[in-house]
Amino acid sequence: MHDLTFPLRTRIALIAPALAVFVAFWLLPLVALLQASAAPDGHASAFAAYGAVLTNQRYLHSLVSTIVLSLAVTVATLALSTVTGLFLARHSFPAKRLMVALLTFPLAFPGVVVGFMVIMLAGRQGLIGAISARLTGDKWVFAYSVGGLFVGYLYFSIPRVIVTVMAAATKLDASLEEAARSLGASPWRVFADVVLPALRPALIAAGAICFATAMGAFGTAFTLATDLEVLPMTIYTEFTLNANLATAASLSLILGFVTWAVLALARSMTGAAVAATA
Numbered sequence: 001m002h003d004l005t006f007p008l009r010t011r012i013a014l015i016a017p018a019l020a021v022f023v024a025f026w027l028l029p030l031v032a033l034l035q036a037s038a039a040p041d042g043h044a045s046a047f048a049a050y051g052a053v054l055t056n057q058r059y060l061h062s063l064v065s066t067i068v069l070s071l072a073v074t075v076a077t078l079a080l081s082t083v084t085g086l087f088l089a090r091h092s093f094p095a096k097r098l099m100v101a102l103l104t105f106p107l108a109f110p111g112v113v114v115g116f117m118v119i120m121l122a123g124r125q126g127l128i129g130a131i132s133a134r135l136t137g138d139k140w141v142f143a144y145s146v147g148g149l150f151v152g153y154l155y156f157s158i159p160r161v162i163v164t165v166m167a168a169a170t171k172l173d174a175s176l177e178e179a180a181r182s183l184g185a186s187p188w189r190v191f192a193d194v195v196l197p198a199l200r201p202a203l204i205a206a207g208a209i210c211f212a213t214a215m216g217a218f219g220t221a222f223t224l225a226t227d228l229e230v231l232p233m234t235i236y237t238e239f240t241l242n243a244n245l246a247t248a249a250s251l252s253l254i255l256g257f258v259t260w261a262v263l264a265l266a267r268s269m270t271g272a273a274v275a276a277t278a
Helices: 008-037 048-055 057-090 096-108 111-122 127-136 146-169 174-182 187-216 219-224 231-241 245-270 272-277
Strands: none
Touching: 008 245, 048 057, 048 245, 057 096, 057 146, 057 187, 057 231, 057 245, 096 146, 111 127, 111 146, 111 219, 146 187, 146 219, 174 187, 187 245, 219 231, 231 245
């Protein structure tokens, strides 16, 4: 056995670049946000801005709407991606590579592009509106509502979860499923009692990342200019239009705390599997 213990100077040299990135891109901005969230007059309590945020109906509505939307996107994404990922992992067909490429292609699109695609699909001049106008006489337009935002978030969330499910499905022990079938279990029972528990760590990890991504997504909401107030748009409005830096910083920290709490909960539920799967 070789001794892999490095001298102290070598260890410091190895960890220094990562530590510098951590300080520059996480610790210092976090400290700046904490300072900005303090009362601007310097005399009131440092938590005054947080109290104002948590007692303001508009900010509370924005926070709750963002959490509910993110949860809905997460649940829908997990349901669709689990079925699709399992199918792609367990079946081979001529166009499989092409299908996987098409399903994961949205990973290359930024949120602004996704927003424009939703407008082209369900906007005033969109495809759905044109078809519905011919079939029913009414033009269905929902790109600029919570429905459009939901579709946009779903669009860029599904590829991430599909890739995770496919990777986890290839590691499942097929003998357990065969044993369940030999004991008379129906396909649904095999899925619910064998496959789903085996995929649980991967699904929890992917769901947590999906939730965190939806919570902080800005480009799609900004492009759709939706009337629905989600927290990233509220932060942007407070910072740019109202010049309310303390409130914007407080809202940013609250958003970050909620996201961190969900990720920490997912890690506590699955242990190291979250890091490995994500």
